[in-house]
Amino acid sequence: MNDASMIKILLLIGCVVVVNILLFWRQNVDMSENRNDLEAQVLSLQRKRDYLLLKNADLERQIHRMELKLEHIETQVRDFSQARQDRKNLPQIFFITPTKFRAEQKADLTRLGQTLAHIPNLFWIIVEDADEPSEMPTKLLERLKFTSSVHIVARTPPEIRRNESDPNWKFPRGVAQRNAALEYLRTNHRSFKKSVVYFGDDDNVYDWRIFDEMRRIEKVGVWPVGIVGGTIVETPILAPNGTTVINFTSIWKPERPFPIDMAAFAVNLALIVENPTAEFSNHVPRGYQESHFLESLGLKRSDLEPKADFCTKIYVWHTRTENTKLLKRDRQRLQNPESLNLIEKDAIL
Numbered sequence: 078m079n080d081a082s083m084i085k086i087l088l089l090i091g092c093v094v095v096v097n098i099l100l101f102w103r104q105n106v107d108m109s110e111n112r113n114d115l116e117a118q119v120l121s122l123q124r125k126r127d128y129l130l131l132k133n134a135d136l137e138r139q140i141h142r143m144e145l146k147l148e149h150i151e152t153q154v155r156d157f158s159q160a161r162q163d164r165k166n167l168p169q170i171f172f173i174t175p176t177k178f179r180a181e182q183k184a185d186l187t188r189l190g191q192t193l194a195h196i197p198n199l200f201w202i203i204v205e206d207a208d209e210p211s212e213m214p215t216k217l218l219e220r221l222k223f224t225s226s227v228h229i230v231a232r233t234p235p236e237i238r239r240n241e242s243d244p245n246w247k248f249p250r251g252v253a254q255r256n257a258a259l260e261y262l263r264t265n266h267r268s269f270k271k272s273v274v275y276f277g278d279d280d281n282v283y284d285w286r287i288f289d290e291m292r293r294i295e296k297v298g299v300w301p302v303g304i305v306g307g308t309i310v311e312t313p314i315l316a317p318n319g320t321t322v323i324n325f326t327s328i329w330k331p332e333r334p335f336p337i338d339m340a341a342f343a344v345n346l347a348l349i350v351e352n353p354t355a356e357f358s359n360h361v362p363r364g365y366q367e368s369h370f371l372e373s374l375g376l377k378r379s380d381l382e383p384k385a386d387f388c389t390k391i392y393v394w395h396t397r398t399e400n401t402k403l404l405k406r407d408r409q410r411l412q413n414p415e416s417l418n419l420i421e422k423d424a425i426l
């Protein structure tokens with residue numbers, strides 16, 4: 078071999094070496110890039126894992142909270158159906174309301190209905206002084222979703238009808254209506270022996286607690302009434318042992334057998350069924366309706382069962398709706414409701 082070939086070979090070898098070195102270097106660069114990529118991916122996956130772990134812990138906490146809530150709701154549902162069951166077993170209250178068309182009637186019945194709608198096991202008997210039931214009370218009963226109610230009519234005889242212009246007018250109100258309700262009860266509800274009957278005018282104010290008081294009555298329960306008979310309170314007076322009524326605070330006609338207001342008592346339905354002739358009367362002196370009715374049930378003062386925390390609480394007020402002073406124009410149009418416009422009709426019909 079000569080020198081020239083030697084040099085060529087050496088050059089060739091040199092080239093190969095250089096190419097190899099270049100290839101190796103290139104590979105190395107690629108690999109380190111790959112490694113950086115991989116490391117970045119590992120880091121990102123670690124971050125994702127940490128995030129998911131946190132999220133998982135959070136979800137587990139949420140699940141725990143949901144389970145607690147569910148338990149709570151299940152308890153509430155159980156309590157609620159128990160309460161519904163208890164409510165069903167409460168003695169029924171028959172609430173008798175005589176009512177008559179006037180400008181304030183819808184307002185009064187709406188207020189009363191919205192009180193009564195909250196009372197469990199209450200049967201509302203609306204007795205209208207009319208020949209035909211009017212639409213308004215029926216619509217009210219529907220709107221307030223009364224399932225236990227009836228709307229009947231009983232016309233006050235013309236010779237007894239209130240004479241608005243006579244200041245000494247003496248016939249009592251509501252007699253025909255209350256008697257019609259008693260008849261209705263005797264005909265349709267004879268078997269509800271545990272029930273009580275209460276006469277609730279449409280313009281009084283009733284605390285819900287009066288209804289808890291009246292459910293537990295053997296014969297006749299009695300309690301104080303607020304703002305009645307010209308006094309702030311009329312109440313039975315109890316013997317020191319708290320079980321017996323010995324007198325009353327009434328100023329007006331205290332000699333009455335029962336000097337109490339219509340709103341001051343409730344009686345057991347059984348008494349009404351067992352005394353079929355017991356009723357109210359147009360032919361007793363003023364203020365004697367309550368006494369006449371209670372005596373016709375065969376009751377004596379000693380039968381009175383004091384309620385409302387030994388007659389120390391007021392759960393009913395004998396409020397009265399003022400006779401609204403309408404303009405002559407509107408007074409006349411009230412007599413002919415067809416003459417009213419739509420919004421006026423909505424106010425009173």
Ligand SMILES: *[C@@H]1O[C@H](CO)[C@@H](O)[C@H](O)[C@H]1NC(C)=O
Binds near residue numbers: 241244
């Ligand atoms: C109403 O009472 C007044 C005054 O007492 C009397 O003049 C009038 O005739 C009575 N009206 C009726 C319809 O009875």
Ligand SMILES: *[C@@H]1O[C@H](CO)[C@@H](O)[C@H](O)[C@H]1NC(C)=O
Binds near residue numbers: 316318319320321323
């Ligand atoms: C409570 O007192 C009245 C009057 O003093 C009495 O007539 C009555 O029997 C007493 N009742 C009880 C349960 O002691």
Ligand SMILES: *[C@@H]1O[C@H](CO)[C@@H](O)[C@H](O)[C@H]1NC(C)=O
Binds near residue numbers: 324325326327331
């Ligand atoms: C009962 O109360 C009336 C009026 O408050 C009173 O005049 C009368 O003396 C009382 N009767 C008894 C027996 O206490």
